[in-house]
Amino acid sequence: MTEITIKNFQSIKEASLNIEGFTVIIGRNNIGKSAIIRAIGSALSNQTGSDFIRRGEKSTEVSIKRDGLDLLWKKGSSSSYKINGESFSKLNRSVPEPILNHGFRKIEAVSPALDPLIADQFNPLFLIDKSGTSIPTEVLSALYQLDVLNRADEACQKDLRSNKSLLKIREEDIKKYDENLKPYNEFISLKVKIDHVKELKKDVLNIAKDLEEIDELIEEYNDVTENIRKFDGYDKLTVPVVETVSKLIDDFESFNDLYNEIRASAEKVKKLRDNVITIPDIGVQIKGIEASIDEIKVIQELADELSDSIRITKETKTQMEAVQAGLNDNKGEFSKFEVCPSCERPL
Numbered sequence: 515m516t517e518i519t520i521k522n523f524q525s526i527k528e529a530s531l532n533i534e535g536f537t538v539i540i541g542r543n544n545i546g547k548s549a550i551i552r553a554i555g556s557a558l559s560n561q562t563g564s565d566f567i568r569r570g571e572k573s574t575e576v577s578i579k580r581d582g583l584d585l586l587w588k589k590g591s592s593s594s595y596k597i598n599g600e601s602f603s604k605l606n607r608s609v610p611e612p613i614l615n616h617g618f619r620k621i622e623a624v625s626p627a628l629d630p631l632i633a634d635q636f637n638p639l640f641l642i643d644k645s646g647t648s649i650p651t652e653v654l655s656a657l658y659q660l661d662v663l664n665r666a667d668e669a670c671q672k673d674l675r676s677n678k679s680l681l682k683i684r685e686e687d688i689k690k691y692d693e694n695l696k697p698y699n700e701f702i703s704l705k706v707k708i709d710h711v712k713e714l715k716k717d718v719l720n721i722a723k724d725l726e727e728i729d730e731l732i733e734e735y736n737d738v739t740e741n742i743r744k745f746d747g748y749d750k751l752t753v754p755v756v757e758t759v760s761k762l763i764d765d766f767e768s769f770n771d772l773y774n775e776i777r778a779s780a781e782k783v784k785k786l787r788d789n790v791i792t793i794p795d796i797g798v799q800i801k802g803i804e805a806s807i808d809e810i811k812v813i814q815e816l817a818d819e820l821s822d823s824i825r826i827t828k829e830t831k832t833q834m835e836a837v838q839a840g841l842n843d844n845k846g847e848f849s850k851f852e853v854c855p856s857c858e859r860p861l
Contacts, residue, residue, distance in 0.1 A: 515532055515533070515534045515580070516532065516533040516534070516578060516579065516580040517530070517531075517532055517577075517578070517579040517580070518530065518531050518532070518533060518550075518554060518576075518577070518578055519575075519576070519577040520549075520550065520553045520554075520574075520575075520576050520577075521574060521575040521576075522567060522568040522571040522573065522574040522575065523549060523552070523553040523556070523566060523567070523568060523574045523576065524546070524549040524552070524553075524566050524568060525544075525546050525549055525568070526546050526549050526550070526553065526568070527568065529546070529550065531550070539551070552566065553566075553574075553576050554576065554578070556576065556587075556589070557576035557578060557585065557587040558578075558609070558613060558618045559609060560587070560593055560595075560605060560607060560608065560609050561589070562607055564589070564590070564591070567589065567590070572590050573588055573589060573590030574588070574589050574590075575587065575588050575589075580616075582598075582616065583597070583598065583612070583616050584597065584598050584599075585597050585613065592604075593605060595610050595613075597610055597612045597613070598612065600612075
């Protein structure tokens with residue numbers, strides 16, 4: 515059920531009525547039937563102007579209440595709405611969205627727009643006076659959103675016509691470009707040849723790089739060959755065994771110990787000579803001792819030379835051990851060769 519209250523609209527000072535389902539207002543002329551219809555329509559469409567305000571009043575009001583909607587429209591010098599407690603003003607000619615969301619919306623499919631909810635005596639019921647099938651079809655399509663498919667189809671047809679026209683233009687462009695490219699057909703084969711030359715250049719660079727590597731390998735081979743030649747006849751050399759040299763060094767060290775003992779004894783004899791030089795009875799012994807001292811000096815010189823020899827021998831021993839290790843390594847390397855890389859003689 516919908517409750518309607520109207521104040522100060524045309525001839526109506528104040529009126530209230532309830533609407534439920536399909537409702538018809540009947541009565542004698544000039545009692546306000548059309549004013550009621552216009553008041554309801556004005557509230558739902560935010561009617562412009564002010565000539566419908568009752569004479570002597572500054573504004574008019576229309577209230578509409580139904581399930582989920584409590585609407586109050588006021589119209590004076592400006593219009594305002596209060597819908598479900600929310601105020602709407604400065605609307606110009608627009609209608610608040612809550613009204614449209616409750617189904618109070620005109621159908622824009624035809625011109626002028628149709629109102630499916632309200633009709634007066636000069637406008638028959640919805641679609642009754644529309645002959646043929648065109649307008650009803652458009653209106654029903656709009657109600658059930660079938661017009662979306664129609665608009666989509668029209669848009670597709672429009673795009674198709676546009677694309678066909680564009681395709682024709684592009685085909686003409688291709689023909690024109692083909693004609694313009696004919697003088698340059700020989701450049702296609704030339705480009706192929708240039709690409710081939712570029713590939714050959716890459717191959718030449720790679721070959722040059724390989725040749726550089728080969729030259730480096732040849733140089734290394736020559737160096738190895740030269741080093742191998744330095745060892746020609748090395749197996750015929752007689753190298754003292756390290757153990758023999760070690761024994762010789764040990765003998766030198768034993769002799770050095772003996773020399774030190776002799777030198778100590780000579781020192782004692784020298785001191786004895788200094789103490790007994792004044793005793794004439796032992797002159798002969800002293801001369802013998804002096805001769806022995808001279809011999810000891812010779813032995814001392816020999817001992818100094820021996821010390822140097824021992825030092826040099828120890829250094830030689832270390833060097834020989836290193837040489838022996840190198841020879842062992844070279845023997846291992848030469849065992850891999852059956853033929854000399856330099857002279858190609860069997861090894």
